[in-house]
Amino acid sequence: MLNKRIFDYKNDENIELFVLIKSAETRIAKNGKQFIAFNFSDQSGVISAKFWDASKEAIATFTPGKVVYLKGKRELYQNNPQIKIFKLRLAKESEPQDPALFVQKAPEKRAEIEAELNRYLFEITNPTWNRIVRALLKEYQKEFFTFPAAKSNHHAYAGGLAFHTLSILRLAKALGTQYPQLDTSLLYAGAILHDLGKVLELSGPVATSYTLAGNLLGHIVLIDEEIVKTCERLGLATESEDALLLRHMIISHHGLLEYGSPVRPHLVEAEVLHQLDNLDASLQMLDKSLEHTAPGEFTERIFGMDGRNFYRPNEK
Amino acid sequence: MLNKRIFDYKNDENIELFVLIKSAETRIAKNGKQFIAFNFSDQSGVISAKFWDASKEAIATFTPGKVVYLKGKRELYQNNPQIKIFKLRLAKESEPQDPALFVQKAPEKRAEIEAELNRYLFEITNPTWNRIVRALLKEYQKEFFTFPAAKSNHHAYAGGLAFHTLSILRLAKALGTQYPQLDTSLLYAGAILHDLGKVLELSGPVATSYTLAGNLLGHIVLIDEEIVKTCERLGLATESEDALLLRHMIISHHGLLEYGSPVRPHLVEAEVLHQLDNLDASLQMLDKSLEHTAPGEFTERIFGMDGRNFYRPNEK
């Protein structure tokens, strides 16, 4: 029974398994007592649970990063699944204890992602763009392959940033074949750098929050800064058309001023990057939600899709 | 010299060529005299021209559909190219007279488009969708392969509807490979039918205007009507999940209520169809504009892209 994962269970089924405490927030209940609002995770996803009448010891024990033995029941609360806790204790020495075993991962292996990404580097034939992209990927390699692509919403798991980037590159390649007028060098360079500023905007892959620089400048300005510095170091003129085009790709990729791009796309490749970014993020969000929804049912309302709920058709 | 086409000339260059009168509107000038506002076309595109102090004879002679010999000068008027007319006469018998030679065409041949489209039909494995799509394609085959995809904006040429449909199918195929969770049967069926209502909304491939049904119901309701009728004829239940899913694909494909969809997408495939429709339309509009723009210049502002102008980089 301990082999099943969270989302292998159905609603109203009793559960017994090991999970990781992803977050644990102590709050005051309406009856004046403290409780812990948990998010538990394993490789099948994340689920919430409330631990009522929490003692000081419990609060001190059950902290983020710990692997715990959990007995309870999966329930539905306001259309979202949650766990009713019957028993909770730390995992013993003889039991699984490595947090890395309980974390969602990119659907492909890091080594493969890295290898495939590298192949795209070779196809950036413009030397200015190639040098800038290589320099920045080298500088932030570790973060690039371990950070999530967002704090929540889409690709919010370790390695999500690199996987999201790779997905866009693949779409870009398909488009390059179908629309030969597109400059794939520029499209690939822009795709690789478009969200790299997140490694400076976010605190890291675990317990992700915004840095001060992230709050005050945002990831678009932060990556533009890195490109400027890289040009300075490599002796490339930031005012050359090549540099302007690449920087424009990145700063315009949110598509609309309201979404934080200081200028809208004015290059066909910039427009395409913006649309592909949207497309991949939508698909990833929908995929995550539909996976936890039964055939013939609607998902919960998805914040990142304007609050729409989506239907999962019955299997034929 | 007569071998050059409209957009083979540069601004401020004298021109001499045969063109088709695509539209001719008689107006009153500010000096009280009549003039003709022409749109001339050949296979390189469409350009406007004004014919001042037009006599009754000129107005009666130079009507849409005629091929004419044109001598003049290409100029720039408020950032858009136009022709200053020096001489205009009907093409003689010994000269080219077939309007079909002066019309923009889909960049691929009709036979090839048709063949490729047919291959997609085989990949619609769901029998309900397959039968509906085949029945409607058969009923409107002629219109489907000759209508434009829109009155102006994108794919506004004979055959544009079929070519736009094929482009979306190709994108859909690429996506199906990258995101295996997508139901490509549904995506292909939706893609083929999504704009088919335009054959009822628009009057035809030439001098395109809106029909009364187009004005009062719009192409989304018109194609939904056709699907309903087809189901009735084929004995398929319109209330089956299969029929509902396909109809939802079509009626939601504008994405937003503000754009005329009575419901927003609530299926992952419907969201994808909407985004691919957008993507292909954007690329086609940009391509048309950039083609007429010199390297190092910006296009005119493009209405269908929120009035943005786009930069055509210098060639490297």
Add this chain to the structure above:
Amino acid sequence: MLNKRIFDYKNDENIELFVLIKSAETRIAKNGKQFIAFNFSDQSGVISAKFWDASKEAIATFTPGKVVYLKGKRELYQNNPQIKIFKLRLAKESEPQDPALFVQKAPEKRAEIEAELNRYLFEITNPTWNRIVRALLKEYQKEFFTFPAAKSNHHAYAGGLAFHTLSILRLAKALGTQYPQLDTSLLYAGAILHDLGKVLELSGPVATSYTLAGNLLGHIVLIDEEIVKTCERLGLATESEDALLLRHMIISHHGLLEYGSPVRPHLVEAEVLHQLDNLDASLQMLDKSLEHTAPGEFTERIFGMDGRNFYRPNEK
């Protein structure tokens, strides 16, 4: 005392009466125990109540559709009246048990509504419209006279759909007298069909929810489908001007694209139908709220009126 109805009591008054359980939702309280969130109804309206620390037996007993004896106190919670439950038990055999006695009804009797509606049918002199309307009213007669006009908001009671329709017809008649240029045949036909799609969009008069067709297509597309099918069966051309006008009336009646009409009104009668629909819905919502508000007080904020609260003047 048992003769008084829910809204015959004032706030902070003890109550004792029979009510119907309109809905009963089991939730988990912040102290970890289960409670039932009830909506009780009788002919004076609907009121909520919470049943704390609910046992399994209570949850199994007090289900929607049961008539119960209720002792408690009417209170004010966040400006809305609710019941604090002192005692709750099923009604005994000797006590009232027919749910039909505890349901809000249209303010007029069904037979009278039906008779008056029929008189309007005679005034639809255009034969195409008359035949379509009669055929559809006949097909959905039972649903038309028992469904609510909406899931909540306005006319959300059994028979609400027919009563709302009749109210619009009466307004339309008054307008026809004042503005003789209006085609009342068209206006009446449009009014009768405008919301008939709700009998397909909603699940029924009790515990009303959306059907899958309602979620994926919406009531506007669903009634348009019915008109199309009816034309087919009656041998009427859907592309005749008469059919187009009637269909336009229905699909444009939400007035704005944002509200789900695929086209905006382009007929004076369509614009009028839209405005009268609004007017009657507003008056019904306001009436319901003001009835439960004391003179000299404001109602709660009304969602369907953009969250405004309304003042009930002191009686003179």
Add this chain to the structure above:
Amino acid sequence: MLNKRIFDYKNDENIELFVLIKSAETRIAKNGKQFIAFNFSDQSGVISAKFWDASKEAIATFTPGKVVYLKGKRELYQNNPQIKIFKLRLAKESEPQDPALFVQKAPEKRAEIEAELNRYLFEITNPTWNRIVRALLKEYQKEFFTFPAAKSNHHAYAGGLAFHTLSILRLAKALGTQYPQLDTSLLYAGAILHDLGKVLELSGPVATSYTLAGNLLGHIVLIDEEIVKTCERLGLATESEDALLLRHMIISHHGLLEYGSPVRPHLVEAEVLHQLDNLDASLQMLDKSLEHTAPGEFTERIFGMDGRNFYRPNEK
């Protein structure tokens, strides 16, 4: 032939008739010469015309308020009818010269409008409202019965203000019958005063422009001022509930803050007044446009109806 009025002619027909110069604006043509942009009117409506190469004498002669003999041709310019002038001269002594004969009028006679309005006064049974309304109607009687209801858009003719007011009163009466919960005293009082501020906002029935007070305060604040002053003079407390309710009716009648109401309606009668005001204005605008449109055609786009064009069905 001189018995026909402007809109008795069709497009492309030669015309010969007497008209009034409603407005005459001298402008500089693109060829550097002056022309006069006329609006001519008779009882059938208003039409524009351009008088090219206007001499100083012509400019001095053809001024607003003059009746002229006009020979020309009715044409279509950008979908709007206009007159091409062949001959223009002042009307001679033996010819019609009274401007009053060439002005659009309310469709009913002033004496009848006044008599009917007076009957509504008797139905305002609340003495506070009755006294305020009577005092203000007396003070502004002349203006009320001669002003237009707006500078352009709807009811833009002499007497339009009173006729628009009467139309709303009739609608209000019909509503009072159908919805007995409405306080018709308040509704009638509000309807009569709602636009009375226009007699201070606008300069008068001819060559209507905005006064300085109209520009800086607007008609809503101006009529509120008049109500306040009237209360002071009649010894009525402006802070009584009766006074507050009436003032609220008037200041909220534009419905939305964006349309210049400092507060939105918070009384059911205020909401109703707003909706009836809209309904009557819409019907008047549509009526005026459809009258000048042939069956089977669309009107021009109507500014006051969000730029929509409306279809005039074929007569059956």
Add this chain to the structure above:
Amino acid sequence: MLNKRIFDYKNDENIELFVLIKSAETRIAKNGKQFIAFNFSDQSGVISAKFWDASKEAIATFTPGKVVYLKGKRELYQNNPQIKIFKLRLAKESEPQDPALFVQKAPEKRAEIEAELNRYLFEITNPTWNRIVRALLKEYQKEFFTFPAAKSNHHAYAGGLAFHTLSILRLAKALGTQYPQLDTSLLYAGAILHDLGKVLELSGPVATSYTLAGNLLGHIVLIDEEIVKTCERLGLATESEDALLLRHMIISHHGLLEYGSPVRPHLVEAEVLHQLDNLDASLQMLDKSLEHTAPGEFTERIFGMDGRNFYRPNEK
């Protein structure tokens, strides 16, 4: 220890002090028992607290306006500070009991504010404006110096209205020096009257709510009424340019129709008054929030600043 004020304590520190009950609302907890939601205040600010399982006696004893002895702990709840109550009792006779000692005050003394305001009166050299302003300040002197400037948000303390007015006058004076084209007479007169309608819109400095006149007419229409009445009494023509200009200053000062101004500013001084009003309100809101925020932290999200949070830099 009893010398410390609420915001002299840090989060998680035990507290012991006297405070005033600013508001006390009895609610029903999720466990079905009553609790009191308090706002306590002293001169350092306002803080919330919940009193669980409140007996009838407690509810009757702890009412707004009472000074109480409070022992507890300052905590953080959803990023906002609140008090966890350990002990609560009424202040004894020997202890501080005057509510006036526990109320936030304008940062300057009333006598000084009044004296400085009077000096501005002398600088209103236009006699019409001077007489109107003096008359109204005299009539509402008491309220003007004791009311808050708003129910919550900015300057929400006794005397806030006068202090906010003075702040704007000071800014206006600085602007008058820098931009000599401004008419400071008009600017000062407008500034003094701009929010004076709040003394009629709001119920008073304590337990502030909206009056019926406030709800139905709003403070802009109410002060306009007072200006009209004052003109009548002083024999000044409301239609003089001077009166129109002053009234325009006041009714347009919210800047946008959406914010409740029936007209937008059309005088340079009216635009300036609007912007200075905004500027001072923003600074006051930010000041209040930053005061309760530690260096290196962000404030909570501030409703009146579009929900933004602000950073308090580390001290250097």
Add this chain to the structure above:
Amino acid sequence: MLNKRIFDYKNDENIELFVLIKSAETRIAKNGKQFIAFNFSDQSGVISAKFWDASKEAIATFTPGKVVYLKGKRELYQNNPQIKIFKLRLAKESEPQDPALFVQKAPEKRAEIEAELNRYLFEITNPTWNRIVRALLKEYQKEFFTFPAAKSNHHAYAGGLAFHTLSILRLAKALGTQYPQLDTSLLYAGAILHDLGKVLELSGPVATSYTLAGNLLGHIVLIDEEIVKTCERLGLATESEDALLLRHMIISHHGLLEYGSPVRPHLVEAEVLHQLDNLDASLQMLDKSLEHTAPGEFTERIFGMDGRNFYRPNEK
């Protein structure tokens, strides 16, 4: 007579004076002939004029930057003043020929502006901000003191950028006195740099257009780049709180994302800078328009003030 400047004349007055050709655009008139659309300027402002039937020689002669002798008449065209040209020729040797004499200037002398700006530099006591500001002012000194602050709208004259900056500094100083909690060091540093990116975004003080970098990146990203580079050169860490605060001041100064700031203000000083920037720009635009408007009249509609027109009161 030649001593009068453009705006010393009234409408309908004959004029005779020397002016500078600020811009000259050749267009095709509706009669098919070419004309020149001029903007003439002298120190009193800019006015438009059309030169009809322009010969090739005229087009070649009358180019931007030339001083010309102009005889004509000032007229009103669509509410805007323009010149009707009677005679136009180049200025002779004996006549004024220096373009610098015919250009609008900052209302204060450059030397004084520079001196006063330098005094503010001393008040930036934070060494990081002081060094960055000094370095950038030094690098772009010439441009800073000669560029306009915008292409059109406000401060659109040589030296406008420096004068606009100084105006904000003066306002900031007044605010610093009134609100001592403000960090004036930060406010001054932000004010000086806030629009400095315009020297890279715009092409220069004459015939101002956007550079490619201006179009693709915008002045906010361009000045951020300069700050980053300056930090690198001076050995200052861009990730220090000081650097982040200063950069945040600049990138957020448009206030709203819709206006091109990638983040909104999250520092009290950033909010203040945004509001002061607005205030000074508004006052400058209004001043320019009111100067050309007669007392008792409204200005034309001002684009930068949301299309509002402003009233110039009669002088008392």
